[in-house]
Amino acid sequence: MQSERVVIITDLHGCYEECRSLLEKLDFDSTRDRLINLGDTIDRGPKIYEVFGFLRNLKGEMGDRCVLVRGNHEQMMLDATKDSPNKRNYKELWYMNSGEKTVYAFINHKHKIAEFRDWYEQMPYYYEDDRFVCAHACMKDEDPEKNTVETLIWGRDTDYTGKLLLTGHTPYKVPLYFCGSDSVGEITEGMWGRLPGKGMIALDTGCVFGNRLTGMVIEGDRFKVESVESTVISNRLRR
Numbered sequence: 001m002q003s004e005r006v007v008i009i010t011d012l013h014g015c016y017e018e019c020r021s022l023l024e025k026l027d028f029d030s031t032r033d034r035l036i037n038l039g040d041t042i043d044r045g046p047k048i049y050e051v052f053g054f055l056r057n058l059k060g061e062m063g064d065r066c067v068l069v070r071g072n073h074e075q076m077m078l079d080a081t082k083d084s085p086n087k088r089n090y091k092e093l094w095y096m097n098s099g100e101k102t103v104y105a106f107i108n109h110k111h112k113i114a115e116f117r118d119w120y121e122q123m124p125y126y127y128e129d130d131r132f133v134c135a136h137a138c139m140k141d142e143d144p145e146k147n148t149v150e151t152l153i154w155g156r157d158t159d160y161t162g163k164l165l166l167t168g169h170t171p172y173k174v175p176l177y178f179c180g181s182d183s184v185g186e187i188t189e190g191m192w193g194r195l196p197g198k199g200m201i202a203l204d205t206g207c208v209f210g211n212r213l214t215g216m217v218i219e220g221d222r223f224k225v226e227s228v229e230s231t232v233i234s235n236r237l238r239r
């Protein structure tokens, strides 16, 4: 359906208030739009459980129009809460990456995140339509199936030149457009532009580190980017 608006957000990391403000700024309408979340909903931030509750309700309401792509943080949690011979190592990796914050966010709401493993397990590693492909971190080949899971959720390459890719994971000060390693441009917020056919748009602007939360809306072959200020001060870079 070409008339459907697509709203893309990423790297919420428990930034619930910013998520709500950003969706409002993007005129998000859960009854009609498609929502794509590029992963990393948990760990690091202030309201991890609230983000979970909000997205779970939206998914219940919107069904297939709500696409929650998996990030490396969801993957670390899923590995750490699954019975396996490597459980200890997985848990160590997750805790090194702020997993404890998520564990306690759920305990504070009288839950264990492991209760919701099945819900997180449904998250796909990528999403694709005829105009673009979405993955949490990056891709090397424009066919998502030809990339390893490691590349899709942990990769940091920016030399991608295939079919338009929308990503998060690596925080930049402003949203950036890459098309080959020597071509990078800042995306101006609040202005409609023509959707590029190739290259990569990086949308993570480090909200949980005190910068901004950025999202994108696509209508047909046009797109616009908007952002809101972070309310997180504890992780702000010191001068």
Ligand SMILES: [Mn+2]
Binding pocket: 040, 071, 072, 073, 136, 153, 168, 169, 170
């Ligand atoms: Mn990530």
